[in-house]
Amino acid sequence: MAVRPQAEKRTRAPAAAKAGAKPSKAQQNPVNYQVADFSKDEELKAYHDMLLIRRFEEKAGQLYGMGLIGGFCHLYIGQEAVVVGIQMCLREGADQNTTSYRDHGHMLACGMDPKGVMAELTGRKGGYSKGKGGSMHMFSKEKQFFGGHGIVGAQVPIGAGLALANQYRGNDNVSVVYFGDGAANQGQVYETFNMAQLWKLPVIFVIENNRYAMGTSVSRASAQTDFAKRGDAFNIPAEQVDGMDVRAVKAAAERATEWCRTGNGPYILEVQTYRYRGHSMSDPAKYRSKDEVQKMRDERDPIEQVRKRLIDNGWATEDDLKAVDKDVRAVVTEAADFASSDPEPDVSELWTDILI
Amino acid sequence: MAIDILMPALSPTMEEGKLAKWSKKVGDVVKSGDVIAEIETDKATMEVEAVDEGEIVEILVPEGTEGVKVNAVIARIAGEGSSAKPAPAPEAASAPAPAAAPATVAAAPVAVVVAADPAIPAGTAYVPMTVREALREAMAEEMRSDGDVFIMGEEVAEYQGAYKITQGLLQEFGPRRVVDTPITEHGFAGIAVGAAFGGLKPIVEFMTFNFAMQAIDHIINSAAKTLYMSGGQMGCSIVFRGPNGAAARVGAQHSQDYAAWYSQIPGLKVVMPYTAADAKGLLKAAIRDPNPVIFLENEILYGQTFDVPKLDDFVLPIGKARIHKPGKDVTIVSFGIGMTYAVKAAAELAGLGIDAEVIDLRTIRPMDLPTVIESVKKTGRLVTIEEGWPQGSVGDYIANRVSREAFDYLDAPVITIAGKDVPMPYAANLEKLALPTVAEVVEAVRAVTYR
Numbered sequence: 001m002a003v004r005p006q007a008e009k010r011t012r013a014p015a016a017a018k019a020g021a022k023p024s025k026a027q028q029n030p031v032n033y034q035v036a037d038f039s040k041d042e043e044l045k046a047y048h049d050m051l052l053i054r055r056f057e058e059k060a061g062q063l064y065g066m067g068l069i070g071g072f073c074h075l076y077i078g079q080e081a082v083v084v085g086i087q088m089c090l091r092e093g094a095d096q097n098t099t100s101y102r103d104h105g106h107m108l109a110c111g112m113d114p115k116g117v118m119a120e121l122t123g124r125k126g127g128y129s130k131g132k133g134g135s136m137h138m139f140s141k142e143k144q145f146f147g148g149h150g151i152v153g154a155q156v157p158i159g160a161g162l163a164l165a166n167q168y169r170g171n172d173n174v175s176v177v178y179f180g181d182g183a184a185n186q187g188q189v190y191e192t193f194n195m196a197q198l199w200k201l202p203v204i205f206v207i208e209n210n211r212y213a214m215g216t217s218v219s220r221a222s223a224q225t226d227f228a229k230r231g232d233a234f235n236i237p238a239e240q241v242d243g244m245d246v247r248a249v250k251a252a253a254e255r256a257t258e259w260c261r262t263g264n265g266p267y268i269l270e271v272q273t274y275r276y277r278g279h280s281m282s283d284p285a286k287y288r289s290k291d292e293v294q295k296m297r298d299e300r301d302p303i304e305q306v307r308k309r310l311i312d313n314g315w316a317t318e319d320d321l322k323a324v325d326k327d328v329r330a331v332v333t334e335a336a337d338f339a340s341s342d343p344e345p346d347v348s349e350l351w352t353d354i355l356i
Numbered sequence: 357m358a359i360d361i362l363m364p365a366l367s368p369t370m371e372e373g374k375l376a377k378w379s380k381k382v383g384d385v386v387k388s389g390d391v392i393a394e395i396e397t398d399k400a401t402m403e404v405e406a407v408d409e410g411e412i413v414e415i416l417v418p419e420g421t422e423g424v425k426v427n428a429v430i431a432r433i434a435g436e437g438s439s440a441k442p443a444p445a446p447e448a449a450s451a452p453a454p455a456a457a458p459a460t461v462a463a464a465p466v467a468v469v470v471a472a473d474p475a476i477p478a479g480t481a482y483v484p485m486t487v488r489e490a491l492r493e494a495m496a497e498e499m500r501s502d503g504d505v506f507i508m509g510e511e512v513a514e515y516q517g518a519y520k521i522t523q524g525l526l527q528e529f530g531p532r533r534v535v536d537t538p539i540t541e542h543g544f545a546g547i548a549v550g551a552a553f554g555g556l557k558p559i560v561e562f563m564t565f566n567f568a569m570q571a572i573d574h575i576i577n578s579a580a581k582t583l584y585m586s587g588g589q590m591g592c593s594i595v596f597r598g599p600n601g602a603a604a605r606v607g608a609q610h611s612q613d614y615a616a617w618y619s620q621i622p623g624l625k626v627v628m629p630y631t632a633a634d635a636k637g638l639l640k641a642a643i644r645d646p647n648p649v650i651f652l653e654n655e656i657l658y659g660q661t662f663d664v665p666k667l668d669d670f671v672l673p674i675g676k677a678r679i680h681k682p683g684k685d686v687t688i689v690s691f692g693i694g695m696t697y698a699v700k701a702a703a704e705l706a707g708l709g710i711d712a713e714v715i716d717l718r719t720i721r722p723m724d725l726p727t728v729i730e731s732v733k734k735t736g737r738l739v740t741i742e743e744g745w746p747q748g749s750v751g752d753y754i755a756n757r758v759s760r761e762a763f764d765y766l767d768a769p770v771i772t773i774a775g776k777d778v779p780m781p782y783a784a785n786l787e788k789l790a791l792p793t794v795a796e797v798v799e800a801v802r803a804v805t806y807r
């Protein structure tokens with residue numbers, strides 16, 4: 001099964017990224033707050049992409065409040081730096097992304113159309129799944145986005161399976177699979193870790209540790225709260241990353257993608273992040289204090305950090321950033337308008353897409 | 357240009373709430389993410405965050421106001437600069453009316469009148485109670501009387517239950533007997549089965565039965581088969597319970613009805629109550645039962661109110677159907693939430709001069725076929741209703757048995773009504789079409805009664 005991808009070797013491959021190499025010290029010692037130096041363009045891009053997710057999610061929350069979105073709606077506010085930082089190292093439309101139900105941000109980062117995403121949230125014809133999937137279940141073959149999974153942990157072996165397909169074909173695409181701290185306790189995650197390392201599958205396991213699984217804090221559900229160690233038994237290299245700093249996420253993702261593309265097998269990133277909103281819309285969030293949330297927002301906000309650097313470096317003025325916000329709001333408003341005026345799917349759609 | 361701030365809905369079923377507190381006042385400038393108010397519903401207090409930015413120019417609903425309708429304008433802010441997008445309200449107004457909740461969701465609790473149950477002594481007093489409260493009481497009573505009974509599952513303890521069924525149990529029984537688990541269904545179901553082999557009586561709550569698919573190997577291979585494989589030595593007194601079937605707009609992976617699946621398994625008992633009284637009496641029986649019992653609840657029924665007998669120890673027999681409404685023209689058989697269609701259809705049919713007998717199976721395995729067959733012998737006609745899929749449905753099994761055991765009494769082919777043969781769609785219009793309807797039941801009854 002251990003088919004090596006016939007990937008061309010990169011010239012700037014890190015020392016550890018040679019086929020069969022041992023992970024470096026930094027990778028074994030899982031505390032990594034190293035950051036990538038961002039150019040002005042990178043800072044501006046990160047700012048824009050994170051702001052788009054935030055404004056989109058705020059709007060989704062509002063549409064939910066108006067009864068336009070039903071069922072569950074899991075917002076990504078606070079975690080924006082995770083997908084944005086990782087996506088900066090991926091090839092859009094070639095590398096695969098798979099995640100849980102908390103998926104709106106991932107789809108926007110993959111380059112999916114905000115109108116199509118929002119229209120799926122409202123269950124309309126123009127949604128990515130024609131309104132049949134809903135907020136938890138969206139897919140885009142074009143953008144290589146493989147869902148949107150409602151069953152906690154189920155996306156993990158699926159992401160590894162996509163990596164198997166890459167390896168089988170001999171291309172050097174990587175599959176990135178995101179899952180939560182809660183999902184990290186599911187048995188199928190460890191079955192997948194074993195096979196991924198055994199077969200050297202080019203998959204990056206991104207554990208989005210936002211400290212809570214619904215109302216359960218990490219320490220109440222996990223015997224080993226250091227998720228970067230979860231791959232130790234399988235010898236999978238892992239890093240713990242500051243997920244509120246998009247530069248740190250990008251730097252780690254660079255090492256991880258390099259490692260995977262050059263045929264070394266899987267890589268684990270435990271990205272430490274935080275969700276500001278409730279688990280879903282009707283979560284009264286009594287399991288944490290308001291102060292805890294406020295402190296995170298005030299001191300660690302991923303968007304605010306970039307904003308401050310842009311201003312401090314003289315790379316943007318307040319007015320420049322206001323203009324970015326205005327553009328982003330226009331995109332989101334257009335998405336919301338579309339999602340609330342687009343018709344529901346035709347009733348004949350009830351019976352389509354069950355078998356090919 | 358002023359932007360309207362609307363009273364938000366915090367859940368798909370919320371229609372109004374109390375504006376408990378304003379965190380901002382007129383003149384304050386708000387930005388996205390600022391908490392502007394707190395609202396209260398029957399379940400929780402929640403914060404409302406600003407989405408649009410600008411100065412609050414008007415507060416239209418004072419704090420402390422009860423019964424504020426969802427989507428009512430509660431305040432206005434002046435947008436920053438003239439380019440700010442105005443009120444989102446027109447967007448909503450231009451949208452096709454979103455079905456806030458499918459027809460099956462009863463907005464207000466309705467007290468349902470139930471025919472007298474022969475298992476309940478005459479002269480018993482009744483108290484109105486929601487299905488949620490009934491389930492909680494059943495567990496609390498059994499935990500008080502038997503120290504071997506304990507509950508485990510996701511969010512059952514500190515969070516007080518994802519659907520608040522276990523509310524207060526941690527406070528009364530402590531963490532030894534009310535155990536929060538990680539999200540590892542296969543693992544904790546197996547651990548619970550092992551504990552049952554060891555003589556304890558676990559109640560395993562699945563946050564929903566959709567997630568029990570992760571654990572179904574232990575439910576069937578370990579819990580259901582071991583008594584047989586051990587030649588009768590090793591019993592497994594365990595209850596697997598939780599909401600089953602479709603809720604509202606939660607999509608294909610969260611809406612499956614497992615009644616037919618589990619009803620196939622020898623070594624299991626399968627209970628699926630409709631009323632609060634049955635929920636209480638049968639859950640108590642399930643906890644006491646020395647066998648593995650699958651107890652299928654329903655999220656939409658949790659908030660519905662029924663009369664529950666006021667008895668110190670109210671236990672109902674597993675495996676006995678209940679005649680919900682006697683009648684002579686047609687037999688309608690259902691169970692769980694399927695009963696909501698049956699009950700409404702029976703009322704409509706009465707208007708058409710058709711007197712339906714409605715049977716609530718309550719237990720799907722072992723199934724009380726004698727009660728069904730007895731009724732069919734009287735009416736000569738049978739319609740079954742369930743929300744699960746048609747092929748291999750519970751109704752199919754009933755139809756088969758009735759056609760073998762009461763063939764000579766049938767005056768029309770049996771009609772089995774089920775959910776449509778599709779995964780549950782998310783879109784509001786399609787979701788409605790995927791579930792059975794009262795109209796389908798009425799139509800089926802008219803077909804079998806030739807009226």
Ligand SMILES: Cc1ncc(C[n+]2csc(CCOP(=O)(O)OP(=O)(O)O)c2C)c(N)n1
Nearest residue numbers: 102150151152180181182183212213214567
């Ligand atoms: C198998 C399974 N069990 C339970 C659930 C219910 N559930 C949905 S999300 C969730 C918490 C998951 O937390 P985590 O993995 O940390 O992800 P986060 O929501 O924090 O992004 C639970 C228990 C589910 N969807 N699937």
Ligand SMILES: [Mg+2]
Nearest residue numbers: 180181212213
């Ligand atoms: Mg989490």
